[in-house]
Amino acid sequence: MNEVVLKTVNLTKVYERGGKKIHALSDVNLQINRGDYVAIMGPSGSGKTTLLNILGCLDKPTSGSVIIDGTDVTKLDEKGLSEIRRNKIGFVFQAFNLIPILSAIENVELPMECTKIPKYERRKRARQLLNLVGLSGRAEHRPHELSAGEQQRVAIARALANKPSIILADEPTGNLDSKTGEHIMKLLGLLNYKIGTTIIVVTHDQKMASLTGRILFLEDGKLLKKEKKGTYLGRKG
Amino acid sequence: MGMLSRVFRNVVRKKVRTALIVVALGFCMAILISIQASITANQESLQEMKEENAKTLQSVAEEINRTASIIEVFPGGGMWEFGGPFINESIAYNISSIEGVEDAIPILERFIFPNAGNMTKESTDGGEVIHFMALYKVEGIQLNSSHIDRILPTKIIKGRNLKKGDSGVVILSQNLTKYFDAGVGDTITINGIYFEVVGVFESTLLTSRTLYMSLSDAQRVFNLTGKVSKINVYVEDVDRVEEIANEIETNYGLNTITYLDKMNSLLGMREHMKEREEKMARYVDQLQSIGLQEFVTTLTAASVMVLFIMLYAVRERTKEIGILKAIGFTGNSILIQFLLEGIVIGFMGGVVGAVIGGIATPMLANILLPKPKPITTPIGYATPGIEAANPIVTPEMILLVIGIAVLLGGLGSLYPAWKASRKSPVEAIRYE
Ligand SMILES: Nc1ncnc2c1ncn2[C@@H]1O[C@H](COP(=O)(O)OP(=O)(O)OP(=O)(O)O)[C@@H](O)[C@H]1O
Ligand SMILES: [Mg+2]
Numbered sequence: 001m002n003e004v005v006l007k008t009v010n011l012t013k014v015y016e017r018g019g020k021k022i023h024a025l026s027d028v029n030l031q032i033n034r035g036d037y038v039a040i041m042g043p044s045g046s047g048k049t050t051l052l053n054i055l056g057c058l059d060k061p062t063s064g065s066v067i068i069d070g071t072d073v074t075k076l077d078e079k080g081l082s083e084i085r086r087n088k089i090g091f092v093f094q095a096f097n098l099i100p101i102l103s104a105i106e107n108v109e110l111p112m113e114c115t116k117i118p119k120y121e122r123r124k125r126a127r128q129l130l131n132l133v134g135l136s137g138r139a140e141h142r143p144h145e146l147s148a149g150e151q152q153r154v155a156i157a158r159a160l161a162n163k164p165s166i167i168l169a170d171e172p173t174g175n176l177d178s179k180t181g182e183h184i185m186k187l188l189g190l191l192n193y194k195i196g197t198t199i200i201v202v203t204h205d206q207k208m209a210s211l212t213g214r215i216l217f218l219e220d221g222k223l224l225k226k227e228k229k230g231t232y233l234g235r236k237g
Numbered sequence: 238m239g240m241l242s243r244v245f246r247n248v249v250r251k252k253v254r255t256a257l258i259v260v261a262l263g264f265c266m267a268i269l270i271s272i273q274a275s276i277t278a279n280q281e282s283l284q285e286m287k288e289e290n291a292k293t294l295q296s297v298a299e300e301i302n303r304t305a306s307i308i309e310v311f312p313g314g315g316m317w318e319f320g321g322p323f324i325n326e327s328i329a330y331n332i333s334s335i336e337g338v339e340d341a342i343p344i345l346e347r348f349i350f351p352n353a354g355n356m357t358k359e360s361t362d363g364g365e366v367i368h369f370m371a372l373y374k375v376e377g378i379q380l381n382s383s384h385i386d387r388i389l390p391t392k393i394i395k396g397r398n399l400k401k402g403d404s405g406v407v408i409l410s411q412n413l414t415k416y417f418d419a420g421v422g423d424t425i426t427i428n429g430i431y432f433e434v435v436g437v438f439e440s441t442l443l444t445s446r447t448l449y450m451s452l453s454d455a456q457r458v459f460n461l462t463g464k465v466s467k468i469n470v471y472v473e474d475v476d477r478v479e480e481i482a483n484e485i486e487t488n489y490g491l492n493t494i495t496y497l498d499k500m501n502s503l504l505g506m507r508e509h510m511k512e513r514e515e516k517m518a519r520y521v522d523q524l525q526s527i528g529l530q531e532f533v534t535t536l537t538a539a540s541v542m543v544l545f546i547m548l549y550a551v552r553e554r555t556k557e558i559g560i561l562k563a564i565g566f567t568g569n570s571i572l573i574q575f576l577l578e579g580i581v582i583g584f585m586g587g588v589v590g591a592v593i594g595g596i597a598t599p600m601l602a603n604i605l606l607p608k609p610k611p612i613t614t615p616i617g618y619a620t621p622g623i624e625a626a627n628p629i630v631t632p633e634m635i636l637l638v639i640g641i642a643v644l645l646g647g648l649g650s651l652y653p654a655w656k657a658s659r660k661s662p663v664e665a666i667r668y669e
Binding site: 053058082085089090099111158161162212 | 239240243246247250556557560561562563564565566567568570661662663666
């Protein structure tokens, strides 16, 4: 039942700046089960973004390994990494990061461009995903014609395009007011409930974190032993 | 929603950038077109000149062969001018009775000038010369002579040749049919006298503006009864030509031109033609080397331009590249996308270049390429100096240039596209 979808082993990231070593992550051992909705909390500079980038194969660790769906991604080359990013990971950013020249539905279709999914199928799936995030009426709008919350919902639909194993969201509510942020957190919970995608959200907002099922803490690049349960009960609950 | 349509949108979205590079590239391509068009046209013109010269020399040589046994007799005295002097027609009959002479045909050869006396002054090495531009030449020939077939043109294209007893009729060179706007059966006037055109002959360089009529008709036209300007004397034995020419000179005080003199004039003409060909060839060489320099400069400028603008575009879209990578795009597909953008812009530049080139080629060629140096033309030959040929833009050239522009767009964006494909996704996304 509790299948591990994501695991890190002694994950360490060291930056060097001006001869000084910065331990952004030190020996992080993390285990996430399939279908979890997890928040990672921690003060600014604690290494949250660094961790998420490494989990999402955007960045490489200095040492240690990341295992996604049984694959040690730290051993992959650039091509293998982009395959993982394409098929296993969905990213949601704080700044939404939609492509401005594309409409909402085109943004959602974009990740499918590098796959074998036939064209008509892409359009159909993109429409379903927009429905899922409650934006069926906004498909043809460009990002600048959408509100911040709507843009983030398009970004979430885009993250889901290739049916990833995990959605990684770095401060997805950071650019939103608290009410909209709450909606987004609840939407993520709903998606987790409906399709069972594993979701990891980074935030330093206590209230947002509490809307997930499990809360982890990062401090000075170290994962704390203590963990908290959130209010989200998930599919099991 | 495929990569191509995204490429097009990116091209269209950056209107100023695209317009700038397309217009600049277009100008470069137009320059290439006009250089190429001009060089090609001048090469063709050189080729034509060579062929024409060869033909002319051939016909002159034939003419000389045909007239090897002729002595041309002209009025005596120093300069013979357009107003005279003339030879009395009766002298021709005296000459024909000289022993060894087969026949002596009196000819009245006169030029018709435009009313205003169209004279041009031309500076040559020797000083100033007055160039008379005759409209055409009238050859009046004593048609009762037995050798008229050796004077009259040989190739009749329409109608018939002149024959013994003809009066009130002319035959025209091909060129003159255009001048008179008349053909066989039409009537033309010369100095107020009417003539019927009975034939048209294929003209050579020497007879391109000549018409033939009977001697008495010509004497009537020019009011010169009993006068001729020239006598063609036919000698039975070619070896005796010089001897008889001397006899005519001493006995009648006339000037003569023989085959030998004509040979010299042929050599002079060949020399002149060779000079023209060499000048033209040198000019084409010069065009090619200057054209090549400009070609290389233009290509370099265009590719550097594409390079910098695409580098700027890649930098400007760093974040977008990061996002694409984050959602699973490979470095290769990003490389292809930027390469395609360069190629699309290159294509647009090529098309704009083709349009500008099509319109402005003569002007551009005029600005970019040197003109041929003037050449002095000896009087008596209808050979003009050399001129730059009008550049001709061919469809192949346009296709070639569009191809070059596409290639430039691709090559110029190769490095920027490669750079884009190698960007680290983390850093690219953080870029603002
Ligand atoms: N490219 C880099 N080069 C050098 N140091 C870096 C780099 N990226 C991050 N760091 C350092 O690593 C540490 C962790 O940074 P990180 O961005 O992961 O923190 P964070 O928890 O996401 O903070 P925030 O809540 O402010 O986003 C910080 O000390 C940061 O200065
Ligand atoms: Mg961060």
